[in-house]
Amino acid sequence: MKSAVGSLKSTSLALFYSDFKEITKAKLAVSVVFSSIAGYFLGAYQIDLWSVLLLAFGGYCMVGASNAYNQVIERDLDALMKRTRNRPIPSGRMTVNMAMTIAIVLTLLGVLALYALSPKTALFGAISIFLYTSVYTPLKTKTPLAVFVGAFPGAIPFMLGWVAATNDFGIEPGTLFMIQFFWQFPHFWALGWMLDDDYKRGGFKMLPTGKKDRSTALQIILYTFWMIVISIMPAFGFTGRLHLTIPAAALVLLCGLVMLLFAFNLYIKKDNPSARKLMLASVTYISLIQIIFVADKLIS
Structure with missing residues (x-):
């Protein structure tokens, strides 16, 4: 009996982990973190491992939060498309409340981690989330100019690493x-x-x-x-x-x-x-x- 309960918990955790990766778009988030770290190496006079870890963690949180907010906002549209209909929310594997909780927690953790590097780093990270969720996402169904708007938050990571290393823009x-x-x-x-x-x-x-x-x-x-x-x-x-x-x-x-x-x-x-x-x-x-x-x- 205990073995069955343990197995069920293990399966549930594995499913949640899988959905967490999907709602935060883990592969995309990792590529963004890679860009940020590259920018940090370019800007830093001396590499500080703790700063790199904070940047990686904060960067993943900010990108993950943006993607989670996006999937909450677009859940009904995602259900219409083959590419996205099996995402956690439209498939019913994750509730909107759970997704919003993940997004909010990641936002707070991300801002705190980036703020520990420098206030400017946290500011640019917060601007990125705002532009992606509040401007780019709603515009995608309105005008092709959404890609132009989305290019702004999309271009921040490479720059963000330099700012994190120097606290200067x-x-x-x-x-x-x-x-x-x-x-x-x-x-x-x-x-x-x-x-x-x-x-x-x-x-x-x-x-x-x-x-x-x-x-x-x-x-x-x-x-x-x-x-x-x-x-x-x-x-x-x-x-x-x-x-x-x-x-x-x-x-x-x-x-x-x-x-x-x-x-x-x-x-x-x-x-x-x-x-x-x-x-x-x-x-x-x-x-x-x-x-x-x-x-x-x-x-x-």
């Missing part, structure tokens, strides 16, 4: 912000292209023209180009302490050109497989250049 974190800001557009428009039919079931307007056409693909190319330009700017001495050596800038440029090729491929073929390749290339790009930036600082 200047040209350096501003440049990191702009890199990830322009990256958001090809990434999310490629995703929006792939999932356009499903998004339309939920009433979401994700593509800039509302269609999978050449105009959308052209805009993807233009934003990818400006992303590349900003990514290599640190090699030319315009960005204060944020600097790239010429070999590192060449690697960043090469990564960007590969992504640009995938964008041109989408423009030519205008199909879902090409959009998927671009989306995967964009994820690879942002991770690789962050590694290159950090490695270049440590080596040079």
Whole structure:
């Protein structure tokens, strides 16, 4: 009997853990934490392990809270889409109250952790949650400009790490912000292209023209180009302490050109497989250049 009760508790905990990961979008949250830590390494004069742990914990909490609020707000729309109908709330595995409790607790823990680093870090984290839940989320069913608004909170993590390391906002974190800001557009428009039919079931307007056409693909190319330009700017001495050596800038440029090729491929073929390749290339790009930036600082 005791064994059966213990087994049931173990199963319940496993299910809750699985749903917790899903409602906080654990994979996305971890990638955001990676960006924040990369920004911290770039800004820090000396690495402090405790600060890195606070940033990782606070960053995960803030992203997790944003995603939980989002799924509470969009629960009825999520039920309409194949991609999201099995999420914890629309599937009935988690109540709205439980999801809100998780979101609120994560918000408080995240703000406290980031505040322990610096007030500015906590402020930018709180701004990110506000923009994502109160502006971006409601706009997704109203206008394609939602992607533009969503690019602001989406671009904060890379910058946030620098601010956490220095308690300062200047040209350096501003440049990191702009890199990830322009990256958001090809990434999310490629995703929006792939999932356009499903998004339309939920009433979401994700593509800039509302269609999978050449105009959308052209805009993807233009934003990818400006992303590349900003990514290599640190090699030319315009960005204060944020600097790239010429070999590192060449690697960043090469990564960007590969992504640009995938964008041109989408423009030519205008199909879902090409959009998927671009989306995967964009994820690879942002991770690789962050590694290159950090490695270049440590080596040079």
